Amino acid sequence: MNGPVTVGVDASEASQAALDWACDEAALRRLPLRLVRSPELPSGRQEDAALLAVERSRATARRPEVSVTADLVEGKAREVLTEAAADAALLVVGARGSGGFPRLLLGSNTLYVAAHAPCPVVVVRTPQAAPDAAVVVGVEGGEHEEPVLAHAFLAAQRQELPLFVVHAWTYPLLLGPGHEVPVVYEESHVAAEHDRLLAEVLTGWRERFPDVPVTTSVVRSNAARELVAASTGRQLLVIGRHGKPRGPLGRLGSTSQAVVQHAECPVAVVPV
Known part of the structure; x- marks a missing residue:
């Protein structure tokens, strides 16, 4: 599929690692990069838009040759990401705990998307491997x-x-x-x-x-x-x-x- 590399964005460290990975993958594949976020709270839309703008700028600085778009989409995160995967070549998400349970190794949204997305899903965690790893x-x-x-x-x-x-x-x-x-x-x-x-x-x-x-x-x-x-x-x-x-x-x-x-x-x- 020639759709974009799509990445879910939030304020977590894992999300930043996922964004970096997605930037590099989009460059390797010569595909556009799409950032997607769903507002966590109705009252926080302005803050969410600001976060998206910052992350878009960071992606462009990391890989200037990649065309980057960013979308703030209303809805539950798991459903927004699954729907975004419909026309994506690849969906990238960060591994993170959620819902106030820090012992969870992976967020429930991440597991849901990995199980339901119609395209391949890459779950990224930190730290990254050496560049020459297999x-x-x-x-x-x-x-x-x-x-x-x-x-x-x-x-x-x-x-x-x-x-x-x-x-x-x-x-x-x-x-x-x-x-x-x-x-x-x-x-x-x-x-x-x-x-x-x-x-x-x-x-x-x-x-x-x-x-x-x-x-x-x-x-x-x-x-x-x-x-x-x-x-x-x-x-x-x-x-x-x-x-x-x-x-x-x-x-x-x-x-x-x-x-x-x-x-x-x-x-x-x-x-x-």
């Missing part, structure tokens, strides 16, 4: 993951960074009588099959992106645990968001939720 992508091995791999390879290519591909697996669950999966597994055989699966998935992508160095990790482990561990010191972690948001609150799946909550680098959540 891009990481979590892969299950299904055909539906093309948007996730495309996002990861393009991100690595734009920034001239290596790509680290993580595939975590566990033994299938036995569902009960009549289940055809054998009770006893030979771990080396199962591991070899997962190695083969990942190599097969990546073959076409290596050919399309010969300039992107790729390393892989195939491990028997919990996917969320491995991805969070791999996020330390990285430039970006890319994961997929499968299907519709779950439950009455519209949550992410368990793996995506854990990764977005606990990863130590920016996380791109890509709808598949």
Whole structure:
């Protein structure tokens, strides 16, 4: 999509980190940058407009080559941001606590947007990684993951960074009588099959992106645990968001939720 890189703006430190990240990403993609804010209080519209003007000026100073617009949009923040994502190439939000609960690792608005936005959402936290850090992508091995791999390879290519591909697996669950999966597994055989699966998935992508160095990790482990561990010191972690948001609150799946909550680098959540 050739829409803008859109970023949610507030007065938090996390929002400023998100704005800086969005500025740099818009420059890399040669796309315009759109700043969006919803008034926190009806009486504070003037202050919100002033904040937007300051942040727009800061974005222009950081990346003069990027066309920057700023919009103050009435409505609940989560709904405003989700609607703004409809015509965006990418939506960027800061990781922050909200609602007076400082122990929350991520704001409820951020989690909602990551679960509902129709475009990829990048959740940015501070501090930023070293400029030469790798891009990481979590892969299950299904055909539906093309948007996730495309996002990861393009991100690595734009920034001239290596790509680290993580595939975590566990033994299938036995569902009960009549289940055809054998009770006893030979771990080396199962591991070899997962190695083969990942190599097969990546073959076409290596050919399309010969300039992107790729390393892989195939491990028997919990996917969320491995991805969070791999996020330390990285430039970006890319994961997929499968299907519709779950439950009455519209949550992410368990793996995506854990990764977005606990990863130590920016996380791109890509709808598949």
